[in-house]
Amino acid sequence: MSSPNPATTCLPASGSNANRAELPENALVLPPTTQLQALLTIIRDEKTQRGDFVFTSDRIIRLLVEEGLNHLPVVPKTVRTPVGLEYEGVTFQGRICGVSIMRAGEAMEAGLRDCCRSVRIGKILIQRDEETAQPKLFYAKLPDDISERYCLLLDPMLATGGSCIKAIEVLLSHGVKEERILFLNLIASPEGVNNVCTKFPKLRMITAWVDEGLDSRSYIIPGLGDFGDRYFL
Ligand code: PRP
Numbered sequence: 001m002s003s004p005n006p007a008t009t010c011l012p013a014s015g016s017n018a019n020r021a022e023l024p025e026n027a028l029v030l031p032p033t034t035q036l037q038a039l040l041t042i043i044r045d046e047k048t049q050r051g052d053f054v055f056t057s058d059r060i061i062r063l064l065v066e067e068g069l070n071h072l073p074v075v076p077k078t079v080r081t082p083v084g085l086e087y088e089g090v091t092f093q094g095r096i097c098g099v100s101i102m103r104a105g106e107a108m109e110a111g112l113r114d115c116c117r118s119v120r121i122g123k124i125l126i127q128r129d130e131e132t133a134q135p136k137l138f139y140a141k142l143p144d145d146i147s148e149r150y151c152l153l154l155d156p157m158l159a160t161g162g163s164c165i166k167a168i169e170v171l172l173s174h175g176v177k178e179e180r181i182l183f184l185n186l187i188a189s190p191e192g193v194n195n196v197c198t199k200f201p202k203l204r205m206i207t208a209w210v211d212e213g214l215d216s217r218s219y220i221i222p223g224l225g226d227f228g229d230r231y232f233l
């Protein structure tokens, strides 16, 4: 069996992820591996049917959650292994919760639960007006002790940033510290990243990809269309 030819298996970092140096420091982007680019190609494809869209989005969400957990603080912890030796490891410090921006953010809850079994999850219902793209807040239900927790804010699409900013304002009004907010996102526009990350310089966001921009309806381009419709309907 012949070994794979690196020239055919490796892609250069392409798309606008190549200009990540221009992003604010608190915006982190997943490494543009060929696996990630292949997964994004599937969910961007207008021909992809719902089953494949859900399966593939869930795989990217899992990558985001695993990376997000790397940004939570840990403290040293020593354990004894079955061979009678000590292992000097670490354990997470502090409690977390997830908060999804409904509806699309709810698609990310299962990925968080897969990694953090009994994690508490709050919900904020924000909908963009289809004509103006302005966000409207309808509802928020959050854990009572959210002000003591690290908060993983979940929304797959960051376009103008209006919905995310409104959600962060809700979290801050409930006593969550800005530096304890970690925003997990699949696809962002540069405008959205800049709007959120400069307004809230102490939060961190992790996205899988930064696209080129927004169209006249404030949809992300090239984007993938309406995430919520493609995932749930
Ligand atoms: C989408 C998306 C974000 C928002 C992004 O939700 O999930 O919440 O738009 O746009 P913005 O950055 O310009 O605010 P939408 O309001 O369409 O509702 P949905 O989750 O029900 O699809």
Ligand code: URA
Pocket: 104, 157, 159, 218, 219, 220, 221, 223, 224, 225, 226, 227, 228
């Ligand atoms: N919401 C989406 O689902 N997609 C976009 O491109 C913008 C907002």
